[in-house]
Amino acid sequence: MLFHIAPALSISGKVRQGVAAMSDWTGVEAPDLDMIEALAQEALKALPAAFAGAARAVQLRVADFAPDDILDDMGIADAFELTGLYDGIPLTEKSVTDPGDRPDVIWLFRRPILDEWAGRGDVALDDLVAHVLVHELAHHFGWSDEQIAAIDRWWE
Numbered sequence: 001m002l003f004h005i006a007p008a009l010s011i012s013g014k015v016r017q018g019v020a021a022m023s024d025w026t027g028v029e030a031p032d033l034d035m036i037e038a039l040a041q042e043a044l045k046a047l048p049a050a051f052a053g054a055a056r057a058v059q060l061r062v063a064d065f066a067p068d069d070i071l072d073d074m075g076i077a078d079a080f081e082l083t084g085l086y087d088g089i090p091l092t093e094k095s096v097t098d099p100g101d102r103p104d105v106i107w108l109f110r111r112p113i114l115d116e117w118a119g120r121g122d123v124a125l126d127d128l129v130a131h132v133l134v135h136e137l138a139h140h141f142g143w144s145d146e147q148i149a150a151i152d153r154w155w156e
Helices: 033-045 047-055 067-072 111-122 125-141 147-152
Strands: 059-063 084-087 105-109
Touching: 033 047, 033 059, 033 105, 033 111, 033 125, 047 125, 084 125, 105 111, 105 125, 111 125, 125 147
Parallel strands: 059 105
Antiparallel strands: 084 105
């Protein structure tokens, strides 16, 4: 499924040398936090049954950017470099003695995702959101590259 920003956006007749005039984009809004979350929820629904239940137990949060303290901790100077983050203890490392008061969370960062999407120009937004989500789920599940490739065809 392709995601279209504006269902009836037509720039025919107004394109010069393959570039549309800026006025063609007047009134077009970028997908908001709710849209990114909805795309991620659809990607969760599409996971194989073997992973779906455990994946839904991870909280999903969407923000425009990662907080500065996280970027600093990770040594990332440019907030546009981080599209997603898994915050939790991977299932392969969990213990019954781990505190149960802190949920596993997957963060998706809207602005970096949209920046990558616009920069690539060759991938549907829902596919990119699914790719980032699956990559973060890989941290949660401890998946190998082969397991990721079986779920997320992006890797092929």
